Amino acid sequence: MSTVSPEELNDKAQKILADIDAKGGVLKASERLAIPAQEMPNQDPGQRRHNTDEVALGYSVAQARVEASRCLQCKNQPCVAGCPVSLPIRDFVSAIAANDFGKAIALIKEKSLLPAVCGRVCPQESQCQASCTVGKSLKDVDKAVAIGRLERFVADWEREQSQAPVPEVKPASGKKVAVVGSGPASLVVAADVRREGHDVTVFEAFHKFGGVMLYGIPEFRLPKAIVSAEVETLRAMGVKLIPNFLVGRTRTLQDLMDKDGFDAVFVGTGAGLPHFMNIEGENLVGVFSANEYLTRANLMRAYEKGRAATPIVDAHRVAVLGGGNVAMDAARTALRLGADEVYLIYRRTAKEMPARVEEVEHAKEEGVQFHMLRNAKRILGDEQGRVTGIECLCYELGEPDASGRRAPVAIAGSEFVLPVDTVIVAIGNGSNPLIRQTTPGLEFNKRGNIVCDESGRTSLAKVFAGGDIVLGAATVILAMGQGRRAAAAINDMLSKA
Amino acid sequence: MKPTDYAILSKRQLSENVYMMRIHAPYIAAERKPGQFILLSVDESYGERIPLTIADADVAEGSITIIFQKVGFTTTQLAAMEVGDHLAAVLGPLGQPTHVSKVGTVVCVGGGIGVAPMHPIAKAFKAAGNRLICILGARNKDLVILEDEIRAFADEVIVCTDDGSAGRKALVTAPLKEFCEQAPRPDLSIAIGPPIMMKFCAETVRPYGVPLIVSLNTIMVDGTGMCGGCRVTVGGETKFVCVDGPEFDGLKVDFDGMMKRLQAYRPQEQRMAAGGGDHQCRMMAQAEKLEKK
Ligand SMILES: Cc1cc2nc3c(=O)[nH]c(=O)nc-3n(C[C@H](O)[C@H](O)[C@H](O)COP(=O)(O)OP(=O)(O)OC[C@H]3O[C@@H](n4cnc5c(N)ncnc54)[C@H](O)[C@@H]3O)c2cc1C
Numbered sequence: 206m207s208t209v210s211p212e213e214l215n216d217k218a219q220k221i222l223a224d225i226d227a228k229g230g231v232l233k234a235s236e237r238l239a240i241p242a243q244e245m246p247n248q249d250p251g252q253r254r255h256n257t258d259e260v261a262l263g264y265s266v267a268q269a270r271v272e273a274s275r276c277l278q279c280k281n282q283p284c285v286a287g288c289p290v291s292l293p294i295r296d297f298v299s300a301i302a303a304n305d306f307g308k309a310i311a312l313i314k315e316k317s318l319l320p321a322v323c324g325r326v327c328p329q330e331s332q333c334q335a336s337c338t339v340g341k342s343l344k345d346v347d348k349a350v351a352i353g354r355l356e357r358f359v360a361d362w363e364r365e366q367s368q369a370p371v372p373e374v375k376p377a378s379g380k381k382v383a384v385v386g387s388g389p390a391s392l393v394v395a396a397d398v399r400r401e402g403h404d405v406t407v408f409e410a411f412h413k414f415g416g417v418m419l420y421g422i423p424e425f426r427l428p429k430a431i432v433s434a435e436v437e438t439l440r441a442m443g444v445k446l447i448p449n450f451l452v453g454r455t456r457t458l459q460d461l462m463d464k465d466g467f468d469a470v471f472v473g474t475g476a477g478l479p480h481f482m483n484i485e486g487e488n489l490v491g492v493f494s495a496n497e498y499l500t501r502a503n504l505m506r507a508y509e510k511g512r513a514a515t516p517i518v519d520a521h522r523v524a525v526l527g528g529g530n531v532a533m534d535a536a537r538t539a540l541r542l543g544a545d546e547v548y549l550i551y552r553r554t555a556k557e558m559p560a561r562v563e564e565v566e567h568a569k570e571e572g573v574q575f576h577m578l579r580n581a582k583r584i585l586g587d588e589q590g591r592v593t594g595i596e597c598l599c600y601e602l603g604e605p606d607a608s609g610r611r612a613p614v615a616i617a618g619s620e621f622v623l624p625v626d627t628v629i630v631a632i633g634n635g636s637n638p639l640i641r642q643t644t645p646g647l648e649f650n651k652r653g654n655i656v657c658d659e660s661g662r663t664s665l666a667k668v669f670a671g672g673d674i675v676l677g678a679a680t681v682i683l684a685m686g687q688g689r690r691a692a693a694a695i696n697d698m699l700s701k702a
Numbered sequence: 703m704k705p706t707d708y709a710i711l712s713k714r715q716l717s718e719n720v721y722m723m724r725i726h727a728p729y730i731a732a733e734r735k736p737g738q739f740i741l742l743s744v745d746e747s748y749g750e751r752i753p754l755t756i757a758d759a760d761v762a763e764g765s766i767t768i769i770f771q772k773v774g775f776t777t778t779q780l781a782a783m784e785v786g787d788h789l790a791a792v793l794g795p796l797g798q799p800t801h802v803s804k805v806g807t808v809v810c811v812g813g814g815i816g817v818a819p820m821h822p823i824a825k826a827f828k829a830a831g832n833r834l835i836c837i838l839g840a841r842n843k844d845l846v847i848l849e850d851e852i853r854a855f856a857d858e859v860i861v862c863t864d865d866g867s868a869g870r871k872a873l874v875t876a877p878l879k880e881f882c883e884q885a886p887r888p889d890l891s892i893a894i895g896p897p898i899m900m901k902f903c904a905e906t907v908r909p910y911g912v913p914l915i916v917s918l919n920t921i922m923v924d925g926t927g928m929c930g931g932c933r934v935t936v937g938g939e940t941k942f943v944c945v946d947g948p949e950f951d952g953l954k955v956d957f958d959g960m961m962k963r964l965q966a967y968r969p970q971e972q973r974m975a976a977g978g979g980d981h982q983c984r985m986m987a988q989a990e991k992l993e994k995k
């Protein structure tokens with residue numbers, strides 16, 4: 206990835222597009238494969254590590270059409286099979302190539318409610334793009350058709366055209382549905398159920414709606430305006446949105462049904478409950494869960510020092526533990542809050558990192574220092590209980606285990622100390638126990654996730670669930686997919702009641 | 703279900719910096735139990751969320767009562783609000799309710815503003831049929847709160863002040879120790895107040911084998927178990943105050959670790975203070991109190 210200016214990228218694309226248009230858009234497969242993959246214009250790394258603006262600037266019209274022209278329009282559509290919600294990828298890409306953006310977005314919206322979000326945060330390289338024929342032919346996943354960027358392009362295009370149309374709502378059915386939480390799973394349920402004319406109320410513990418898309422994923426990766434636009438669409442559809450309402454405490458789930466007359470409840474309460482490593486020094490001042498650090502920065506706007514009442518530590522040297530999207534977001538947020546050095550400590554190698562490839566590259570470009578095959582052993586502190594350093598142990602990859610993965614093995618005596626004043630733990634999340642503690646009869650598995658069938662039906666009648674509370678910490682698109690199916694089951698149940 | 707507007711229904715100044723407010727929050731009023739708390743914020747966009755105990759509730763009116771000391775940025779803003787104003791957000795009731803049962807004799811110790819959260823818990827233990835002794839501590843006479851309210855139901859009330867301007871000139875641990883030495887010993891003690899006070903209460907009762915419950919007031923962000931910012935070490939294990947607490951076995955809490963964590967944002971709070979006029983932070987006030995004792 207480079208920092209070629211958006212103008213330059215656009216100029217190049219226009220020339221290629223002129224050629225394509227000259228041929229009336231009719232190209233041989235070999236010609237399509239020869240079109241250069243379109244680079245995403247990005248904010249300059251040196252600049253962006255000092256601001257919270259979005260890093261990826263988005264394709265221009267010409268770039269989008271050129272990128273879309275790379276698609277071979279495969280009969281068997283392997284990309285669609287790779288998409289958790291089966292977006293009609295081939296067809297929307299074809300519409301973009303043909304300059305019909307309205308049709309492209311309409312096709313997407315039949316299957317997905319949040320394309321502007323998913324286009325930005327989906328792990329495309331391990332989903333649709335992983336199976337794309339273009340990537341396979343060129344023997345490089347990174348050269349696959351940039352499906353995510355194209356999805357983002359048309360979603361942004363739609364948002365920039367006047368207002369996006371408010372979906373139609375059927376006449377009132379007289380049935381009431383409660384949606385708990387307001388992450389992607391919940392937002393989809395609210396929209397799909399409301400469309401059928403049911404009365405929908407969303408209950409959210411925080412004072413703002415959007416779940417992790419709002420308080421977890423940072424502005425520089427997912428502008429909050431996109432999430433709030435989706436929430437406003439729901440409001441325009443007549444969905445009632447109640448903030449500061451903790452189901453289980455403010456009202457139990459059972460009471461929502463028994464006392465408030467909800468005919469169905471969807472539980473989309475997310476992962477919550479951060480894991481710590483249980484190593485010495487973890488409760489020192491200066492050790493945070495990524496959830497806390499990111500919530501302070503994003504939701505409580507701690508980055509606006511001087512204005513926000515919620516403080517955030519002045520971190521100069523920061524160690525982030527973990528290798529997922531959450532770890533990348535925490536590391537890059539620390540840079541933006543003014544840290545001089547940010548180390549990312551991960552037990553395996555970059556190849557095994559679960560984070561999106563693009564985020565890993567962006568983090569490197571911005572100056573996050575990667576310490577691979579290292580793991581924290583203990584956190585060191587001074588008399589005031591403040592973090593002064595982190596002791597790490599080196600690892601090497603051992604023999605492949607039964608699953609074929611080479612497990613990291615600690616190298617005895619390889620301890621070393623990194624002097625840091627802040628440690629951010631981003632090694633995953635358990636599940637929030639609140640609904641479990643307050644909802645007798647609702648079945649949970651050993652890990653604390655709600656047990657349900659593929660339609661989201663739980664062990665309690667009229668109660669459905671989806672998203673991270675069912676899957677464990679997963680992805681936006683999987684949460685959305687589960688929301689879709691649960692909404693269909695709820696609508697089906699209510700139509701028969 | 704109607705969204706609530708968190709209107710301030712009444713406001714009363716209890717002492718120089720301590721205020722009592724009734725807030726319209728019908729769902730919380732209906733569900734709350736002694737020992738639980740709320741998170742509130744006064745500014746939708748930039749506000750911090752601070753935990754406050756629910757001191758009382760009126761289900762018919764749909765209101766909860768909060769008592770707070772004007773010490774931090776947010777409590778200063780809150781103290782400046784008047785009847786008819788609306789808070790930006792109130793989330794609750796949070797935390798595990800107090801496990802109230804009939805055990806015999808219960809000694810409740812409240813220090814400073816800690817008397818406010820102690821009040822509903824003491825009342826509940828009395829209602830459960832216990833003999834109830836309350837020890838109220840404050841720096842001076844003007845800072846003693848809720849004395850009349852507590853005298854109305856407690857079997858015995860002892861007031862202690864640092865300067866002797868009301869009640870005994872003593873720390874709360876002095877009468878607590880005397881009760882532990884008397885026969886029959888208290889069956890349970892409860893301490894709510896500055897961490898240093900709770901720590902000394904623990905050391906006071908420990909040799910006598912009197913159980914101690916403490917209610918912790920840590921830094922919080924979400925109050926739902928999502929961030930871990932409120933964590934404390936109890937009996938060697940990490941616990942989240944907002945979901946596992948706020949009450950814990952006082953003999954097992956690592957108070958030293960907790961006090962250090964409470965001071966985590968001291969530099970930032972001081973910076974806000976420099977820019978924010980008369981801002982004086984809750985934790986600084988607490989720390990100063992500790993140094994005095
Ligand atoms: C920092 C970070 C980065 C991520 N990056 C990516 C990425 O790049 N790509 C990707 O696909 N995924 C990413 N994820 C994961 C993704 O955000 C989640 O999988 C997804 O948001 C889960 O959606 P959900 O609908 O289950 O609920 P969540 O988004 O988790 O939202 C749950 C909501 O429910 C509320 N709630 C909880 N309990 C209650 C209750 N009892 N009553 C009322 N409300 C309640 C919470 O406050 C929250 O708002 C990331 C996650 C994090 C934390």
Ligand code: SF4
Nearest residue numbers: 276277279284337338
């Ligand atoms: S697999 Fe790739 S080339 Fe084939 S239709 Fe899908 S996006 Fe186009």
Ligand code: FES
Nearest residue numbers: 925927929930944
């Ligand atoms: S306040 Fe966030 S977990 Fe307790």
